[in-house]
Amino acid sequence: MSTDKHRATAAAILPLVGGPDNISSIAHCMTRLRLTLRDRSLVQDEALRALPAVLGVVEDATYQIVLGPGAVARVTPEFEALVEEARAATPATPAAPAAPAASGAITADDLAAQGAALKQAQKARNATPFKLFLRRIANIFVPLIPALIGCGIIAGLNGLLTNLGWVPSVVPALAAISAGFMSLIAVFVGHNTAKEFGGTPVLGGAVAAVIVFPGVAKIDAFGLELKPGQGGVLGALAAALLAVHVEKWCRRWVPEALDVLVTPTLTVLISGLVTLFGLMFLAGEASTAIGTFANWLLSSGGAFAGLVLGGLFLPLVMLGLHQALIPIHTTLIEQDGYTVLLPILAMAGAGQVGAAIAVYYRLPHNGSLRATVRSALPAGFLGIGEPLIYGVSLPLGRPFVTACIGGAAGGAFVGLFHQLGVAFGSTAIGPSGWALFPLLDGRAGAGTTLAIYAGGLLVGYLVGFAATYFFGFSRAQYAALNRSEDEPRATPADRPGTPAAPGPAAGPEPADPSVLTR
Structure with a gap:
């Protein structure tokens, strides 16, 4: 079924x-x-x-x-x-979308059209070389998320059983299952990097495998001792990118008769040597710096840092810059076992949920928009924010800003506890909202960690709701939105400050799109 x-x-x-x-x-x-x-x-x-x-x-x-x-x-x-x-069959001509009914209220369809226009405009602005590069970096890590989630939940279960002293014979098995993927994540990153940038995936994985090979501890790299795994996913990313360039160079210059032997050999040899005697050290320093900075940021300025991160995450998503955080999250998970940033960034979704609930109660006569909120809220609670962002808050304008305020408040709440010494994070990336609970881990124990995260969500919901309920609509926007679908839409004469024109009503006019975001 x-x-x-x-x-x-x-x-x-x-x-x-x-x-x-x-x-x-x-x-x-x-x-x-x-x-x-x-x-x-x-x-x-x-x-x-x-x-x-x-x-x-x-x-x-x-x-x-x-x-x-x-x-x-x-x-x-x-x-x-x-x-x-169906490839061989002749596709039926798709039916044209039904024309919207002549309706009095500004409906969810109107907002969806406004949201689609905003998305299209944002897409054009995001098509810069830098943002397109970040998108390609994200494409490397997104396929790894299911394994990160599965291994992260198993790691959390293993920690719980260890703390409780239950089933001691099972704990080593769970530890092996949860840690196996993370010990070889560099290989998967190398494979996906080469695939994304036009190289041979297995060659990218082969070069990245050098990083996690235990034998690198015996190599003296200009007086510097190497450690297996040094550089982590950043080193694997750099090594595989180098391998792609070496491979493409070989394809141009190596005769076709020798290509099958010479190109793979030179690709792995040259890229492997540069990785061992340069990239591993540089990437290792970069990874250490990222971990040190993230922990310092939250331990010294936790509340303020949480406020900024939670409040700005949704605008970062709109700009396409959030994709730069994916390798940072993965690096933190590789180093500390969890990323301290994700629970704070997840507060942005809590602000969206609170704002959407406020829209629902603030507009009791707009059945279409309320139906959209009802259908999107379950996904929003689970951390899937796109339906709420593009169907409700962003096309409305102000509710998007007030949702960010809710996210900032939730982020400040969680960041404050980091500043007080209660550090915790997520053992995987991808989930958010309530779906993040099984992936939380920290130094203060499961109960405290879960309570702080739940408190942050609650703060985000409440502040997002209050900010949107009281400040989310201008008078003109509220008048245009809070009417049932069988009421005539506001004409210019009906709007505040405009004298009513004499004579009979001329019937409903098309919605003024500008009123949606005023």
Whole structure:
């Protein structure tokens, strides 16, 4: 039955994205089905958003359909199978999206259209070389997230059993299972780096494997002792990037008859030597500096640092700069066993949830927008914020700012406890909100760690709610939004400060888009 449900979801999505011939590649991350489309105009956005299984859509370098954790991993194979089965068939011409009904209220569809326009404009602004490079770096680490989550939860379970003194024979086995992936994560990073930048993946993994090889401890690199794992994921990233450049150079100059022997050999040899006698040391220093700075930042200025990080994370997401944090999180997990930054950054999602609840109660007559909030809130509590951001807060304008205020308050709460010496973090990246609870680890014990994180979420919810409820709408915006769908929309004469025109009403006018964000 579960397979049938996921296949039905895939079958519903396929015609709405233009059919199989409109799709050039299919992938998925933890929450999103990512499609590369040939013709963006064939996609029926509103119909997609209306599907019960779809939590939202995001347009970036790929067209991304938010399905949620777990569901996306089951829908994607079914979707791929349907595409393969239908490749030879002539796709049906997609139906044009239904015209919006002449409605009185500004509805969720109006906000969705505004959000889509904002996303498109932001996408154009984010298409800079630096941000595109960061996106490629993120593509290296995103496929590793499921393993990080699984191993992180097992590590937390192992710690709990160790503290309780239960099942001592099981503890070493759990330790091996949870630590095995992290001990070889450099190899996976090297493999994905070479794949992303156009090299041979296995060569990138082979060069990165040098970093974790135990025998490097016997090498004297210009008087400096090397340690297995020194440089970690940053060293693996740099080594694999070097390997890609060496491989491409070899492809240009090595005769084809010798390519199969010479190119792999030179790629691994040259990149491996540079890694051993340079990159491992430099990356090791960079990794140590990142860990030292992160811990110093929160221990010395925890409340203020938490306020800044929690408040600015959503704007960083909008600018595409949050992707630079992924290798930093991974480096901290590799060094300390957890990243202290993620629980603070997760407070941004708590502010979004609080703001959305305030929108729900502040606009009792706008049934369409309230329905959007109701459908998106469960995902928001689990840390999936896209439906709330692009469907509610961002197109409304002020609620996006007040949501950031809620995130700042939650971040300050968590950061304060770091400053007081109660440091904790997440053993994996990817989840947020309530889904982060199983991944939390810290020095003060599970109970204290969970209580502080829960307190931060509560502060984020409450402050985001209060800020949005009292300051989230201008008078004109509130008047335009808080009306039922059968009421006529405000004409210029109806707006505050404009005398009413005499004579009979002329009927509803189209919404003024500017009123949504005033």
